[in-house]
Amino acid sequence: GENVEQHPSTLSVQEGDSAVIKCTYSDSASNYFPWYKQELGKGPQLIIDIRSNVGEKKDQRIAVTLNKTAKHFSLHITETQPEDSAVYFCAASQWGSNYQLIWGAGTKLIIKP
Amino acid sequence: ETGVTQTPRHLVMGMTNKKSLKCEQHLGHNAMYWYKQSAKKPLELMFVYNFKEQTENNSVPSRFSPECPNSSHLFLHLHTLQPEDSALYLCASSQDYAGVGEQYFGPGTRLTVT
Numbered sequence: 001g002e003n004v005e006q007h008p009s010t011l012s013v014q015e016g017d018s019a020v021i022k023c024t025y026s027d028s029a030s031n032y033f034p035w036y037k038q039e040l041g042k043g044p045q046l047i048i049d050i051r052s053n054v055g056e057k058k059d060q061r062i063a064v065t066l067n068k069t070a071k072h073f074s075l076h077i078t079e080t081q082p083e084d085s086a087v088y089f090c091a092a093s094q095w096g097s098n099y100q101l102i103w104g105a106g107t108k109l110i111i112k113p
Numbered sequence: 114e115t116g117v118t119q120t121p122r123h124l125v126m127g128m129t130n131k132k133s134l135k136c137e138q139h140l141g142h143n144a145m146y147w148y149k150q151s152a153k154k155p156l157e158l159m160f161v162y163n164f165k166e167q168t169e170n171n172s173v174p175s176r177f178s179p180e181c182p183n184s185s186h187l188f189l190h191l192h193t194l195q196p197e198d199s200a201l202y203l204c205a206s207s208q209d210y211a212g213v214g215e216q217y218f219g220p221g222t223r224l225t226v227t
Binding site for chain 1: 117153154155156158161169171203205215216218219220221
């Protein structure tokens, strides 16, 4: 079955710098890759997602890139701000069928002032 | 209330107790989920209900018993739990269950089994 590896488990960056979180997946049939952000005391919230028919997607300061050949995808956050501090989860699944989301273990992002 | 709500937010129970977790979604969605979240581990999907019918049960021990009386409410009945069941239990909903599409999560119930 599908397996998703996420790195690093903790990432500390200076405010204003960029942060990159990477995930690899094992099932080449996976074609949907969302990223969720979980703030303290809250449930995860979708922040961006990408399907395998595109290589990159941007939304203001966040972007996701996908390399289908290498089976990895990454979350990029530019100009980090204190409110970016949270745990970020990647996941993988297959669009249009009853396949479960398979989740990574999460990355705790710490923004240093 | 908007979104997905969960009660109680915190629960401490002994191994011989019986308790229930409640989830309610105000989004008009058709699919609801229970997840277990343990520190530094991937979210573990426990149960999925689509149009009130259970569609997934990921080999969850029988001491966890879900109930979905209608598409807005989801319960997780707990009995004779083990200390390793201590975790954050998250409820989520989505428009339909297609394995994908945005899932909306509640804040979770922090469960401690003593």
